[in-house]
Amino acid sequence: MSLLRVENLVKSFGGVHAIQDLSFEIPEGVVYSVIGPNGAGKTTLFNLISGVYTPSSGEILLAGENTRGLAPHQLARRGMSRTFQNLQICMNMSAVENVMVGSHLRLDSSFFKAMLRLPSITRGDRACREQAEELMEFAGVGHYIGSEADAMPYGALKRLEIARALASEPKILFLDEPAAGLNGTETAEIDQLIQKVAQSGVTVVLVEHDMKLVMNISQHLLVLDYGKKLAEGSPDQIRCNPDVIAAYLGAA
Amino acid sequence: MSHIKHLLKTPRYGGLLALVLICLLLPLLLQNAYQFDVAIKVGISAVVVVGLNLLIGYTGQISLGHAGFFGLGAYSSAILTVNYEWSALAALLAGSVGVGLIAFVLARPILKLKGHYLAMATLGLGIIISIVIATEDWLTGGPDGMGVGPFMLFDYEIYGEKAWYWVVAALLVLSVWLALNIIDSPVGRALRAVHGSEVAAQVAGIDTTHYKVLVFVFSAVIASVMGSVFAHYSGFVTPTEAGFFHSIELVTMVVLGGMASTYGGILGALILVLLPQLLSGLEDLEMIIFGLILMLTMIFMPKGLLPTVTGRLKGGKA
Amino acid sequence: MSAEFLQYLFTGITIGAIYALVGLGFSIIYNASHVINFAQGEFLMIGGMCTVALVGTGLPMPVAILAAVAVTAVAGLALQKFAVAPARNAEVVTIIIITIGASIFLRGLVQLVWGKEFHALPAFSGDEPITIGGATILPQSLWVLGITLVIVVALSWFFNKTLLGKAILATSHNPDAAKLMGINTGFILLISFGLSAMLGAIAGILVAPITLTSYDVGIMLGLKGFVAAVLGGLGSGAGAIAGGLILGIAEAMAAGYISSDYKDAVPFVIILAILFFMPSGLFGLRGTERV
Known part of the structure; x- marks a missing residue:
């Protein structure tokens, strides 16, 4: 099928x-x-x-x-995830937080627990941040882990968006x-990144x-x-x- | 100085600790009942603004009608305690549950709207609430307002400015703690993502409508609770508490102090409550100067006071 | 048609025409700059108050009116130049606060000069009511309707036939393209505020003999004009006119047949209902967000 x-x-x-x-x-x-x-x-x-x-x-x-x-x-x-032709990065957040948004589905997002900051929230957040940082490394934007999104260059934002899309662990x-x-070098890097994503078992369109x-x-x-x-x-x-x-x- | 700077930079508890210290030490500086009164009014507005900032500053959804919820809370407490002899706490809770329900029902159709249409709808909602309060005088006393009894907590009466100061200070610290918790959580990131890019939030799996409704209801309930507190503290409520200008005042506190800055909102409340007190000696010039200050701050610091100032301190762009 | 109904209709159309003019003012500025000018109501107030003051100095009414419109236009230009233009790239809510700050400032200024009292402007041509079908209409209402009609015709000529009008429309459709075509878009924004202020002033002067005028008369009229503009779909001139008339008539009918207590709430109830069920206004078309 x-x-x-x-x-x-x-x-x-x-x-x-x-x-x-x-x-x-x-x-x-x-x-x-x-x-x-x-x-x-x-x-x-x-x-x-x-x-x-x-x-x-x-x-x-x-x-x-x-x-x-x-x-x-x-x-x-x-299991569906995507990026956008005209970048849709949240410029009001840090780079890591942008990627963490991508893992929203796998986190406990109860309003009341979040309001009281119960341990399940803290634990989830810690794991989610670690995973987001790994994804940023994977996408080749590891050195922007401490950055705000609006301080990143265009080429890096393109890859940050891919990292966010991967954070939901999509099938497609x-x-x-x-x-x-992107310029020639950056395109070649994106090329490699897409191949890495495909090798990890994700269907890429x-x-x-x-x-x-x-x-x-x-x-x-x-x-x-x-x-x-x-x-x-x-x-x-x-x-x-x-x-x-x-x-x-x-x-x- | 650098120590304070360091504290303010610490993500969560640094700022909260500073706020607690300020609240604890401030009474040493306040010399008379008038000054306590001003501090309490700053505190009441600040709590409402902390909630409203979640909606406007963080989620990017404007509301020009939140005074309506404040007014509904205030009048619920007034009517239920005076006309029906409920206990103050029960009235406060009933009011906030009622406001929460109203906000919940209205949130979906209202928050489907964007930008100026959302501004129009919330503005209309606030104005309708204030007109109803002013018109149903058999229940509310009409435009002249109505008196409210003291706040009896079991057998203890919250009496005098000092007691109210501690109540409001505790509520302020509590609301800031809750808000900071929300902001730095999956919920807060979802809210900020709605502001940053709603479509990106959606494809990331965030039910954006759900979160917009949640934050709208939360901010409305906070406004209602503070309306109740205000009613008992001041002992008198009028329809202006629910009116268009109070709504505008609240939004201005958020924007002036700094959108998406919880402490900025508190600063905004401080300035907007203090300013009329300082200008009141100028009589006829009060409105002119107030309007000018509003315009100039927003023109030269569109991001609001606190973000601009901290931006300068960090040496980066404002 | 009963005389009662006719009476309410006359009242409604008169006030509706005023809302329409205010709504048009909102639309012109919104089109040119995507700003909702919350100081729009103050233009009405300045127009009315200025005329009263100038007539008070012994100037003949027509001269006083022209001067008042000119003064208001200057206020509009100043608002754009000194308050709105410097904040071009700010968020919607920031610009809203700026225009609200401007409205408080203008109200304060007028109150400082002319005080807080209500002022009466004599009607343009007497107070003798005219009877039509059992209902009466004031000559001033006919002035309101007649001048509104003239303005609508003049505006449609201006936007469709004159170079400046077309340039304004072009700028509203696509500012970047307009700029490339050599249109000075900064100037267009300025003109839009001036034009909108003049419309407001005329509305304020027309209505002053009917409702009296004071430093805070612009608040409610301005908000209802905003409702009219949104009702017709923000940015649509014809929509604003229709929206204004609908609001005025609905308000008068509700006041007559239901309760005058809730007269002021009627426009807001209508707009909430419309927004809930037709989110872009009665005649608005909503574009699809491109992602």
């Missing part, structure tokens, strides 16, 4: 069809990439899958369960343009413009154009697909 299955998905804004009758499956344990020209509907697709938008019609099944009507936090509980991780705005990065690390690709599926297959298949070449040359 595939981990994520999308069937006949449609999303319209007013009269504009952002996603049109889209179906695909993501098997467990792969790096899966969604590519396509600007405005092809990639981010909309992520927003639909993560519950930020509601589909106009069609189904999304996560591990066999229909996600219709589930809010983002309920999807998180079922959606990365929306993780290399956007990627939206990315950087073709080299995408072709390098994904086993499977989905090409979108104007909200429709243009092609699907392995990097080699996509590279030789005449429709894809036409769309990309046409768009460029």
Whole structure:
């Protein structure tokens, strides 16, 4: 069974069809990439899958369960996590706290216990902070452990966001343009980080413009154009697909 | 000096210890009943502001109607003890449970709103409460207000400024302790994440509506309790306690002292209660100067006093 | 239609037109700068009080009115230049406090100059009520309605036909693009506050003969104007006008048929109900947050 299955998905804004009758499956344990020209509907697709938008019609099944009507936090509980194209880091918090937000689901978050600071809260927090620091090391931003988020450079924030997304211990991780705005060295580092994440057993779904990065690390690709599926297959298949070449040359 | 600086920097208990010391030592400096009275009023506002700061400063949800909850608490105590001869403690508890329920029911539809729409809704709520209080004079005494009896705790009466000072000081320390606990916990991080990026909080598994409702109810209940305390302390309540200007005053304390700074809010309460006392000799100029100070502080220290000052002390950017 | 109903309707439309003008003032500033100006009500107060004072010095009414509108416009420009512009990047709540500080300051200033008493402005053309269908209407109400209509027409001409008006609209839609097109957006913000202050002043002068005026008359009128603007969907001019009229009529009907005690609560009850069920106002469209 595939981990994520999308069937006949449609999303319209007013009269504009952002996603049109889209179906695909993501098997467990792969790096899966969604590519396509600007405005092809990639981010909309992520927003639909993560519950930020509601589909106009069609189904999304996560591990066999229909996600219709589930809010983002309920999807998180079922093993879904994501990052954002335009960073969504909480600038009012420290770097570590941002990552700790990611482990919210696994902590005792009772208001009354927190108010009285009962031992279960203290214990949970200590473990959670340690894990957050490990994740920051893992993501390559270990030297920012003592920093406030608003004191970190852009490239480091991109990786901090991945660390936060990992803190919920997801089964499937959606990365929306993780290399956007990064230079060559930083992109290579993100590339390594994504491979490390994939090796740890997390299914990774990627939206990315950087073709080299995408072709390098994904086993499977989905090409979108104007909200429709243009092609699907392995990097080699996509590279030789005449429709894809036409769309990309046409768009460029 | 550096010692104090060090204390203030310690995350939780440093600041709390400083607050306890200030509360313990302050009576040595206060010389007469008037000064105690001002200190008590600062304390009452400060407790409300500590709660409100969780909502506005930490969670980023504005409320221009919290005086409504303060007023409901005050009038619950007044009406239940005077008209129905309840004990003061029972009236206080009943008032805060009632306010908690009202806040809980209204929180969901209200907190779906954002920005100026949220400001409008909370403003409207506060104004409606104050109009109801002013209009139902058979119950509330109308615009002239009503008298309230002393606070009898079992057989002991809280009597005189000194006794009230210790009650309010204890409540202030308690509220700060609770607030600090909340802020540095999964709940507090969830609240701050709502402010920082609501969508990021959601995909991290945080039921943001749930937390917004919780903090709204919590801050409303604190306002209600302090309304009850105020009613018994002052012995008299009027609809202005629930009015638009009192709401604005409370928000201003939060913003002036420093959003997302618990101690900043207390500083804001101190300034906003003291300022009219200091300006009262100026009669006609009072409003002009008050308005000017409000504008200038917010223009030059948009983050509020305490965060700006501590920012300068650390030598970093304000 | 019963005479009673007609009477309430006249009252409602008159006060509704005033709310509409205040709401328009909120909308113009909101569009240009995304600021809710809590000092909007003070523009009404300054307009009314200034006219009273100038008429008191023996100036003819039209001259006094023009001068009062000019004074208020200057207050609006000063508010933007010295209080709002310096805090451009502050949080919503910070700017709210700044405009509230400004409103307290302006109220204090007027109270210092003209005292705390109520002042009466003579009606523009007599106090002899006109009878229509069994109900009476004051000539001043006709002035209110007529001038509101003229203003609405003039504003729609201004925003649709003049270069400056179009520049204001462009800035409200996309400030960055407007800047790139060579529009001086700082100037546009300034003009918006000036324009909004003039609208407020006119509303304040129109209503002064009906309700009397004093240093604190702007508070409630301002808040209800804010309700009108939100009711119609923040930033929508037509919405603000419709919102204002709806509020005025609902308020008059409630006062007449239910209880005048809760007259002032009516707009707030309506807006809460609307916000609970239609979160972007009656005519508002809400954009989707892009993430």
